[in-house]
Amino acid sequence: MNAANLRARVRAEMTEEIKQVALRHLATDGANLSLRAVARDLGMASSAVYRYFASRDDLLTALIIDAYDAVGEAAEKAAASQADPVERWVTITHAVRDWAIANPHKWALIYGSPVPGYQAPQDTVVPATRVIFALAGAVQAGLATGRITEVPPQPAGRFGEEMAAVAEQFGTGVPPHLVGGVMSGFIHLCGAISGELFGQLNNTIDEDREGFFEWQMRAAAAFAGLA
Amino acid sequence: MNAANLRARVRAEMTEEIKQVALRHLATDGANLSLRAVARDLGMASSAVYRYFASRDDLLTALIIDAYDAVGEAAEKAAASQADPVERWVTITHAVRDWAIANPHKWALIYGSPVPGYQAPQDTVVPATRVIFALAGAVQAGLATGRITEVPPQPAGRFGEEMAAVAEQFGTGVPPHLVGGVMSGFIHLCGAISGELFGQLNNTIDEDREGFFEWQMRAAAAFAGLA
DNA sequence: GACATGCAAGAGCAGTGCTCTCGTTGTGGC
DNA sequence: GCCACAACGAGAGCACTGCTCTTGCATGTC
Numbered sequence: 002m003n004a005a006n007l008r009a010r011v012r013a014e015m016t017e018e019i020k021q022v023a024l025r026h027l028a029t030d031g032a033n034l035s036l037r038a039v040a041r042d043l044g045m046a047s048s049a050v051y052r053y054f055a056s057r058d059d060l061l062t063a064l065i066i067d068a069y070d071a072v073g074e075a076a077e078k079a080a081a082s083q084a085d086p087v088e089r090w091v092t093i094t095h096a097v098r099d100w101a102i103a104n105p106h107k108w109a110l111i112y113g114s115p116v117p118g119y120q121a122p123q124d125t126v127v128p129a130t131r132v133i134f135a136l137a138g139a140v141q142a143g144l145a146t147g148r149i150t151e152v153p154p155q156p157a158g159r160f161g162e163e164m165a166a167v168a169e170q171f172g173t174g175v176p177p178h179l180v181g182g183v184m185s186g187f188i189h190l191c192g193a194i195s196g197e198l199f200g201q202l203n204n205t206i207d208e209d210r211e212g213f214f215e216w217q218m219r220a221a222a223a224f225a226g227l228a
Numbered sequence: 229m230n231a232a233n234l235r236a237r238v239r240a241e242m243t244e245e246i247k248q249v250a251l252r253h254l255a256t257d258g259a260n261l262s263l264r265a266v267a268r269d270l271g272m273a274s275s276a277v278y279r280y281f282a283s284r285d286d287l288l289t290a291l292i293i294d295a296y297d298a299v300g301e302a303a304e305k306a307a308a309s310q311a312d313p314v315e316r317w318v319t320i321t322h323a324v325r326d327w328a329i330a331n332p333h334k335w336a337l338i339y340g341s342p343v344p345g346y347q348a349p350q351d352t353v354v355p356a357t358r359v360i361f362a363l364a365g366a367v368q369a370g371l372a373t374g375r376i377t378e379v380p381p382q383p384a385g386r387f388g389e390e391m392a393a394v395a396e397q398f399g400t401g402v403p404p405h406l407v408g409g410v411m412s413g414f415i416h417l418c419g420a421i422s423g424e425l426f427g428q429l430n431n432t433i434d435e436d437r438e439g440f441f442e443w444q445m446r447a448a449a450a451f452a453g454l455a
Numbered sequence: 456g457a458c459a460t461g462c463a464a465g466a467g468c469a470g471t472g473c474t475c476t477c478g479t480t481g482t483g484g485c
Numbered sequence: 486g487c488c489a490c491a492a493c494g495a496g497a498g499c500a501c502t503g504c505t506c507t508t509g510c511a512t513g514t515c
Contacts, residue, residue, distance in 0.1 A: 008482075008492085032341060037471065046495045048474080057472065113341025114259065115426055126431055133432075154446070160439030167432055184433065185444045191428060192419015199342055201418060204353055205360075205394055206411065212387030217412045219381070224447050235461075235513090264502065273464045275505080284503065 016053050018043065020067065023060055027106045032113075034061065061110070066125055068107040073131025075100040080135045086143035087219075087227045093135050094190050094218040098211075101194045108198055112191050132190075134171075137183045140225050141173050149179070149226040156181045182225030189221045243280050245270065247294065250287055254333045259340075261288065288337070293352055295334040300358025302327040307362045313370035314446075314454045320362050321417050321445040325438075328421045335425055339418050359417075361398070364410045367452050368400050376406070376453040383408045409452030416448045 022042050027034055036057050040047040054060040079096030083089035101108040111129070143149045155178050156164050164177040164184075171180060193214055196202055206213050222228075249269050254261055263284050267274040281287040306323030310316035328335040338356070370376045382405050383391050391404040391411075398407060420441055423429055433440050449455075 012492090033471095035471065036473090047472085048496075049494050051473075052493060109341035112422075112426070112428065114336035114422075129428075130432075154443070156439065156443055158436065158439055160433075160436035160443060163433060163435045163440075181440070181443065184440070185447065188419045188423045188428070188444065189416045190419075191423055192415045192417075195339075195341075195422060196415045196418055199339070201339065201356075201415070205357075206387075206390060208390045209385065209387035212383065212385055213390075213408070213411070216381070216383055216387065216408065217415065220412065220451050224451075239461090260502095262502065263504090274503085275465075276463045278504075279462060 012053070016063075019050060019053055019060070020063055023064060024107075027064070027110070028104075032106070032109060036060070062125070064107075065110055066128055068104070068111045069125060069128035069131070071104070071107070072097060072100050072111070073128055073135070076132045076135040080138055084142075086139050086146060086148050087222055089142060090136060090139040090186075090222040090225070090227050091215060091218055093132075093139060094221075095215070097132060097190060098194050098197075098214055101198060105198050108194065112195055113199070133183065133187050134173075136187055136190075136225075137171060137173050137175055137180070139222075140175055140179050140183055140227060143227050144175065144179075150228065154178075179226050182221075186218075186221035186225050189217060193217050239280070243290075246277060246280055246287070247290055250291060251334070254291070254337070255331075259333070259336060263287070289352070291334070292337055293355055295331070295338045296352060296355035296358070298331070298334065299324060299327050299338070300355055300362070303359045303362040307365055311369075313366050313373060313375050314449055316369060317363060317366040317413075317449040317452070317454050318442060318445055320359075320366060321448075322442070324359060324417060325421050325424075325441060328425060332425050335421065339422055340426070360410065360414050361400075363414055363417075363452075364398060364400050364402055364407070366449075367402050367406050367410055367454060370454050371402065371406075377455065381405075406453050409448075413445075413448035413452050416444060420444055 019039060022039050023034055026038055026042070030038075034057065036050055037047040040050050043050075050060075054063065075096045076093050079092045080089055083092045140149070155161065160181075161177065164181045167184075168175060168177045168180040175183070197210055197214070202210060202213075246266060249266050250261055253266055253269070257265075261284065263277055264274040267277050270277075277287075281290065302323045303320050306319045307316055310319045367376070382388065387408075388404065391408045394411070395402060395404045395407040402410070424437055424441070429437060429440075
């Protein structure tokens with residue numbers, strides 16, 4: 002609790018406050034975040050914000066990392082709540098979807114089209130994998146409890162080798178072809194949520210989107226071996 | 229060839245030219261399209277552009293409709309080139325992916341996060357369905373030639389009813405549960421392409437993305453009955 | 456020739472990201 | 486206890502944006 006720590010804490014609080022206001026703006030005004038508007042809401046000059054974030058992109062990056070962590074945490078929490086592997090998979094996907102529906106602007110931030118001129122820095126790599134790992138954990142549990150019987154078609158050629166490398170990198174003991182199933186399920190999950198949030202389902206599936214979602218996610222689970 | 233027609237033709241040409249330059253800007257500068265920059269490129273005042281498009285959003289809408297039509301045409305052309313139902317499905321998905329990779333900014337325009345404050349008008353509804361109909365055509369062909377043997381799990385409850393309504397609306401004679409498979413495949417397709425273009429595959433699948441894509445799309449075809 | 460229409464240019468408004476400079480204020484080392 | 490220094494906030498300013506309004510010009514019609 003020395004002075005340096007105090008100053009750092011005040012700075013951290015200010016940084017957090019800027020992010021919160023920015024999130025509020027993102028939620029109401031859409032993706033074109035105005036730094037000046039954020040500064041106005043905080044009763045400070047726009048130039049003062051630059052003491053905390055070097056640029057608008059820097060602020061966005063901070064928000065993106067937070068969002069990855071939030072959705073990853075939601076997925077992990079859901080995973081911990083279910084013992085049965087199949088239901089764990091389904092619960093994880095529902096948790097991600099619920100989070101996305103509650104925070105559509107944050108979802109767009111991380112899984113929508115990249116912000117113009119914005120290039121995701123290396124900081125975002127690790128938090129981005131938490132959902133995938135949660136899904137892989139369900140498959141791992143399925144393997145451990147002997148629930149996995151059928152297997153998806155073996156990936157062939159270079160792609161098969163790449164899956165083997167990813168399986169190695171994962172280090173979860175999940176065999177390559179199931180890693181492919183996990184990745185495919187993750188992609189399907191992202192597509193289902195983005196399709197729902199970005200309007201691709203409009204005028205086609207308007208009533209029971211949750212039913213459609215779960216139907217797809219159970220199919221994705223089956224493709225990853227979890228039948 | 230009276231004067232009015234001539235004027236209309238000149239106007240149409242000018243409109244087309246603005247769209248082309250706007251697309252070029254979209255491709256190089258990303259999604260934040262600057263109307264003034266487009267006007268500069270055309271050697272005209274920014275205010276003159278407003279004679280052709282009421283607003284920047286109007287210009288974007290025109291580009292979105294064009295993009296829907298272009299990707300739809302690519303899908304239909306691919307569909308026509310393949311008689312075998314399964315290969316037709318795969319060929320369609322590859323055609324859509326190829327188009328998206330060749331026109332990533334256009335893909336982001338229609339399947340990425342919605343432009344801030346932009347609400348898709350009713351004009352975009354019909355062209356948006358062309359890819360789905362192409363996929364449904366492959367399933368229809370599979371039904372006609374007796375290629376469809378296994379069926380996906382029946383959609384239950386409200387979602388099942390909704391699928392029945394959509395099947396009716398499609399009018400292609402494809403039964404409800406297979407319509408669900410088509411929709412799921414379309415969603416998976418969108419997710420796979422967006423995941424690839426928007427960077428979700430980075431640091432995981434970097435080599436044989438085409439192999440991963442086709443592996444997924446064959447699984448999606450199987451889920452829609454095309455095994 | 457008078458009139459009307461379509462078009463383009465220019466000025467102008469309110470907003471943006473970002474930089475620079477200038478005071479102030481709080482902090483750490485002596 | 487004092488002083489140098491770093492952190493900070495405010496304000497002005499630059500170049501840019503979407504969009505509006507007015508003006509001038511060219512063309513077609515009566």
